[in-house]
Amino acid sequence: MKVTNRLHNIKEKFPQILKxxxxxxxxxxxxxxxxRRTYYDWRKADPEFAADCxxxxxxxxxxxxxKLQTLIDKENPAAIIFYMKTKGKNRGYVERIETSGKDGxxxxxxxxxxxxxxxxxxxxxxxxxxxxxxxxxSKEVIDGNxxxx
Numbered sequence: 646m647k648v649t650n651r652l653h654n655i656k657e658k659f660p661q662i663l664k665x666x667x668x669x670x671x672x673x674x675x676x677x678x679x680x681r682r683t684y685y686d687w688r689k690a691d692p693e694f695a696a697d698c699x700x701x702x703x704x705x706x707x708x709x710x711x712k713l714q715t716l717i718d719k720e721n722p723a724a725i726i727f728y729m730k731t732k733g734k735n736r737g738y739v740e741r742i743e744t745s746g747k748d749g750x751x752x753x754x755x756x757x758x759x760x761x762x763x764x765x766x767x768x769x770x771x772x773x774x775x776x777x778x779x780x781x782x783s784k785e786v787i788d789g790n791x792x793x794x
Contacts, residue, residue, distance in 0.1 A: 655679060656687055660697035668705035 655677050666673040674681050688695040716724035729738040746752045757765065 652679075652683075656691075656694060659684070659687070660694070660701045663698055664701035664704055667708070668702045 659673065659677055659679075662677050663670070663673040666676060670681060670684060674684055688698065713724055713728060717728060729736075730740065744752070
């Protein structure tokens with residue numbers, strides 16, 4: 646019975662412990678004297694507990710974001726770049742390729758019909774032939790007498 650009461654008290658205090666640990670679950674569990682598995686079991690079984698822990702995580706994000714803002718105010722280049730890469734993605738400040746369609750929607754594809762495919766293939770063939778012809782025309786071949794052939 647005492648173990649159950651002790652765990653209940655820890656569970657009630659845990660969201661604050663998590664907040665004090667800046668959202669780092671391992672550190673909070675160590676401070677509370679519980680296993681990580683216990684924390685996850687509590688989250689799974691108790692939606693209110695999970696919500697309280699999520700709120701502690703949100704408060705941690707707010708705290709860290711304020712630290713980032715402080716660095717930006719001091720004109721720290723790395724902080725400015727980081728901010729733009731995360732918050733300025735919609736303005737083109739990204740280093741990765743988005744794999745979604747417009748505004749995060751699905752990628753739109755268009756299926757070509759048989760006649761469109763043949764027309765496309767003919768266009769590619771014409772482009773290739775023109776490129777080969779330009780290449781041949783631009784080459785000068787010199788024979789043994791230094792004459793252009």
